[in-house]
Amino acid sequence: DAKTTQPTSMDCAEGRAANLPCNHSTISGNEYVYWYRQIHSQGPQYIIHGLKNNETNEMASLIITEDRKSSTLILPHATLRDTAVYYCIVRGLQSGSARQLTFGSGTQLTVLP
Amino acid sequence: DTAVSQTPKYLVTQMGNDKSIKCEQNLGHDTMYWYKQDSKKFLKIMFSYNNKELIINETVPNRFSPKSPDKAHLNLHINSLELGDSAVYFCASSQDSGGHNEQFFGPGTRLTVL
Numbered sequence: 001d002a003k004t005t006q007p008t009s010m011d012c013a014e015g016r017a018a019n020l021p022c023n024h025s026t027i028s029g030n031e032y033v034y035w036y037r038q039i040h041s042q043g044p045q046y047i048i049h050g051l052k053n054n055e056t057n058e059m060a061s062l063i064i065t066e067d068r069k070s071s072t073l074i075l076p077h078a079t080l081r082d083t084a085v086y087y088c089i090v091r092g093l094q095s096g097s098a099r100q101l102t103f104g105s106g107t108q109l110t111v112l113p
Numbered sequence: 114d115t116a117v118s119q120t121p122k123y124l125v126t127q128m129g130n131d132k133s134i135k136c137e138q139n140l141g142h143d144t145m146y147w148y149k150q151d152s153k154k155f156l157k158i159m160f161s162y163n164n165k166e167l168i169i170n171e172t173v174p175n176r177f178s179p180k181s182p183d184k185a186h187l188n189l190h191i192n193s194l195e196l197g198d199s200a201v202y203f204c205a206s207s208q209d210s211g212g213h214n215e216q217f218f219g220p221g222t223r224l225t226v227l
Binding site: 032038041042043044045046049085087093100101102103105 | 117146154155156157158161168203205213215216217218219220221
């Protein structure tokens with residue numbers, strides 16, 4: 001079962017920042033926060049991950065609260081191609097099934113022209 | 114130069130048939146996966162496999178079996194297909210099953226059981 005809670009849907013104006021929240025209040029100390037997205041009719045795509053520090057890459061930024069109970073994925077300048085379902089996933093590095101990605105229902109982000 | 118490829122893209126078949134979906138990755142990865150995405154869009158892990166271990170999600174019926182002829186391939190065999198097997202099946206791969214290695218997904222195979 002997914003350990004995260006996300007809003008069902010969000011809209012964002014093209015060119016503006018998209019801020020996607022995720023709650024993971026039961027996250028344990030050795031679990032990481034991962035973000036993937038799924039554009040319609042395609043396979044999921046990795047975006048970013050983090051443990052407790054904020055992270056940034058060419059796709060997005062990840063802000064994790066100090067208590068690690070929530071995080072926000074930021075797409076700094078959303079484009080129409082960013083319209084997708086965004087999944088926030090908590091994942092440990094232990095052996096076996098705990099390492100697997102467990103997808104929840106995600107947030108449908110729609111970028112509006 | 115597709116990283117993870119699946120065939121066929123669409124598969125329509127009758128109940129009771131046996132079918133296979135093929136997956137190939139050219140990334141040199143050690144671990145491959147199969148996921149099922151149902152009509153409600155929930156994406157669930159079915160198997161993860163490398164040369165050391167096969168991890169099976171306990172909810173997967175034993176009619177489903179992964180078969181890996183080599184490290185670059187993980188095929189999904191389904192016996193005695195049922196209506197509820199209709200879904201999109203995604204293959205994925207990662208450098209290994211541990212660490213932070215991102216998973217790369219294939220384009221999916223839409224299976225329709227009539």
